[in-house]
Each structure stands twice: as structure tokens, then as C-alpha cells.
Amino acid sequence: GNSVTQMEGPVTLSEEAFLTINCTYTATGYPSLFWYVQYPGEGLQLLLKATKADDKGSNKGFEATYRKETTSFHLEKGSVQVSDSAVYFCALTNQGGKLIFGQGTELSVKP
């Protein structure tokens, strides 16, 4: 079946450090891939998405590239800020009505 695997957290970084959160997936066909972010006490928000192989999604300094050959969609940011502290979820869908999430990775950025 379809599944998403993320690196376990928590990830703790200093401000301005480089961030990578790994995400790999298993899916039939050609899924669309997403990163959602959940700030404390809030619901999830879409951060970025990619709908086909080699697409790069980007938003707020975050980037992720859809790599079909390695079935990966790693999230990166060159310089994190304290305000980026949140839980990040990788997700996929390849059929209507079922967005499948990874377990989430908690990021804590220290000043």
C-alpha cells in the first residue's frame, strides 16, 4: 500500500543552521507529494507541494524536490529561524480523498 516515512525527531538546530528533513514514500502510480507544517496549538498548513517527478516545491525559504528514482521528497531550508519551530509532515496522495501522512518531525530552533 501507500505509505510515507519521515526521519524521527525531535530535530534541534541553532538559528541560521541548515535544515534537512528526510521523507521517502511508497506508492503505486504517480503520487502528488506535500509538506505540511503544524505550529503549536494550530491545525496543519500546506507548506509546499510537487505533483510530478523532478518538480521542486518552494515556499518561505523551504524547498523539496520530487525524486522518483529514490522515491524521496526531502525538505530543506538554508537558514532556519526560531519561528520555524513546528512539526513538519510529509504526505502523499494518488487517489482522490486520501492524503497519507508521515509520522511528523518536530523541529526546535534555538536562538
Place this chain on the structure above:
Amino acid sequence: DSGVTQTPKHLITATGQRVTLRCSPRSGDLSVYWYQQSLDQGLQFLIQYYNGEERAKGNILERFSAQQFPDLHSELNLSSLELGDSALYFCASSVRDSMIGELFFGEGSRLTVL
């Protein structure tokens, strides 16, 4: 603010009881989704409705049911509650039926079963 409203925000009840969670989607969104978030299971898709009709079903227990009303708001009914049903229940909405577009999530309803 995503525009999706969920009530109640917090709910504490006892085993064997029944509760109803309510969701109002963003204005204009026809699809409503329900998700359960727990520490051991993560985020699990429960069910989706589109314009009043059930569109997709995930890992929803038989003790749980949902519906979407003509005004597009949705309710998730949880009955014969067990300790393991304690979780954060999210509602999300989207404009279309397709999952390719963005989902907008509410802040969730935290259910505690004692």
C-alpha cells in the same frame, strides 16, 4: 486563520459515551475531510465528504460515523467510546473533490476519554 471552524475545542467524557464533533468548512469549499491524530498512530484519514455525499473512506471504525449537511457543515459522531479513542480530531476542507489541491485544516477537537 484557515477559515475552518471546529467545535468543541476540548471535550472530556467517559468510556461508553457518545460525542459529536462539528466542523464548518471554509466558505465555498465543498469537500470536508476528517482526520484523527494520536501519538501512536500519527495522522490517520477517517473519511471524506463532497457536497453531501461520502467520497472516500479510510481507517474509520464502525463505532464512528459522519455526515455532511446541505449547508456543507459536517459532524463526526463517535459512540461507545474507548480509552484509545482519545486523540485530536481534525477537520479539513478543500474547494474540489480532488486531493491535488490544498487542504485547509481547522485547529482540531481534542477528545479525552476517561
